[in-house]
Amino acid sequence: QPVPPMRIAFDAAAATLSPEGPTLTRRMSDLEGLFADHDAWRDAAEGENPVVYSVVSSPVPEEDRELPQSITTIQPGTTGGEFWMTKGHQHPNHQGEIYLGLHGAGGLLMFDGERTEWIDMAPGVIGYIPPGWAHRSVNVGDEPYSFLAVYPGGAGHDYGWVLEHGMGHRVIAGDSGFSLTDYTR
Numbered sequence: 001q002p003v004p005p006m007r008i009a010f011d012a013a014a015a016t017l018s019p020e021g022p023t024l025t026r027r028m029s030d031l032e033g034l035f036a037d038h039d040a041w042r043d044a045a046e047g048e049n050p051v052v053y054s055v056v057s058s059p060v061p062e063e064d065r066e067l068p069q070s071i072t073t074i075q076p077g078t079t080g081g082e083f084w085m086t087k088g089h090q091h092p093n094h095q096g097e098i099y100l101g102l103h104g105a106g107g108l109l110m111f112d113g114e115r116t117e118w119i120d121m122a123p124g125v126i127g128y129i130p131p132g133w134a135h136r137s138v139n140v141g142d143e144p145y146s147f148l149a150v151y152p153g154g155a156g157h158d159y160g161w162v163l164e165h166g167m168g169h170r171v172i173a174g175d176s177g178f179s180l181t182d183y184t185r
């Protein structure tokens with residue numbers, strides 16, 4: 001059942017959509033297997049278990065031929081020297097997606113199984129994710145990083161692919177900003 005035409009208020013500064021559909025909150029305990037330093041991850045998950053990121057969606061459903069939108073906000077932080085990030089996923093039926101930077105400093109890490117690409121994300125930047133590229137977002141700044149995503153409703157989300165293949169590189173905090181390590185899971 002397609003949804004009717006609708007007006008969605010988009011507040012880039014507040015990183016909100018209105019009306020709002022489903023909201024997702026990922027805490028550290030939801031992120032097993034992401035960080036290279038498993039002990040640091042477990043300490044954080046069993047300790048304060050902070051919210052690492054949240055995703056608010058418009059009411060447009062994730063259904064074939066619909067075009068849903070969502071805003072992700074990643075909190076600033078590191079675990080075992082790695083910047084906080086989203087789980088990352090592949091769209092099983094290989095469809096494209098765009099991200100629009102809204103607030104803060106982040107990056108869009110993409111991996112097609114062989115090649116890695118990195119796009120510096122800032123307010124006003126569109127990052128294009130071509131079909132077949134797994135994608136993960138990373139907050140490399142010291143304030144919340146948020147972006148709008150617009151994607152095909154039938155694209156699906158395969159998280160197992162990233163757990164199995166990794167993302168090609170890891171994003172490590174350094175003395176001056178961040179660096180991408182060599183290939184690791």
Ligand code: F6R
Nearest residue numbers: 055070072086087088089149151
């Ligand atoms: C949708 C999309 C984003 C992410 C969101 C959270 O296709 O790419 O809306 O879903 O940034 O990241 P994940 O889904 O990897 O936990």
Ligand code: ZN
Nearest residue numbers: 091097135151
């Ligand atoms: Zn996606």
